[in-house]
Amino acid sequence: MSAALRLWSRNRGLARSIAAGYFWPGAERQDIVQEAEIGLWIAARAWDPAGTATFKTFAALVIHRRLTTLLKSALRERQRALNEAMRAVVNDDGDEVALVELVPDQFDTERVVVARDTLARLVAALEHLSPLERAAVARAANGERYAGEKNIDNALTRARIKLRKAAA
Numbered sequence: 001m002s003a004a005l006r007l008w009s010r011n012r013g014l015a016r017s018i019a020a021g022y023f024w025p026g027a028e029r030q031d032i033v034q035e036a037e038i039g040l041w042i043a044a045r046a047w048d049p050a051g052t053a054t055f056k057t058f059a060a061l062v063i064h065r066r067l068t069t070l071l072k073s074a075l076r077e078r079q080r081a082l083n084e085a086m087r088a089v090v091n092d093d094g095d096e097v098a099l100v101e102l103v104p105d106q107f108d109t110e111r112v113v114v115a116r117d118t119l120a121r122l123v124a125a126l127e128h129l130s131p132l133e134r135a136a137v138a139r140a141a142n143g144e145r146y147a148g149e150k151n152i153d154n155a156l157t158r159a160r161i162k163l164r165k166a167a168a
Contacts, residue, residue, distance in 0.1 A: 007044040007055055008037075014056060015040040018063045024074050032067065039066035118167050125166030133159040 019029075019036035043059035051058070126134065136155040 004041070004044040007047065007059075008041050011040055011044075011056065011059055012037060014059060015063055018060060019067065022067045022071060024071055027074070035070055036063050036067060039063035042066070121166045122163060125163050129159050129162060130155070133162070137163075 015036040016033055019033040022032050022036075024032060039062050040059055043055070043062035046062070047055050047058050049055075053061075126137075129137065132151065132155045136152045137159045139152065140156055
């Protein structure tokens with residue numbers, strides 16, 4: 001058995017105890033222990049008995065550095081979407097703004113309430129349309145052509161007027 005393997009085998013408890021102090025969101029406890037043991041193996045292979053530090057001191061330093069580096073990397077990766085969203089871009093006016101500023105706020109409560117109220121008024125207004133006006137709106141909404149059908153054109157005009165009044 002090599003000296004590095006003997007050191008690693010004898011000090012696995014040290015790696016486990018250091019790993020117990022670390023937490024990664026979404027990581028299993030065993031994954032952290034395994035990374036600590038990899039750090040212990042790196043320390044066992046790199047330790048110089050002629051140096052000033054004991055093996056346990058040296059190994060603890062290597063394990064802590066490995067786990068801290070991996071934790072920072074995991075958190076940085078987790079924050080990539082936010083970092084990208086905060087990246088500066090040039091808007092249509094030529095001004096630099098954060099990318100996230102160009103995304104509409106879909107959870108603006110006031111806007112949602114107003115939109116729901118408008119939708120409720122439009123649905124109520126649909127009840128007051130004639131059958132021909134409803135058919136004309138349905139055809140227009142489906143992208144159907146009605147060229148040359150004067151009655152459909154007139155019904156659609158009347159429906160638009162009623163729906164605009166309801167939305168106002």
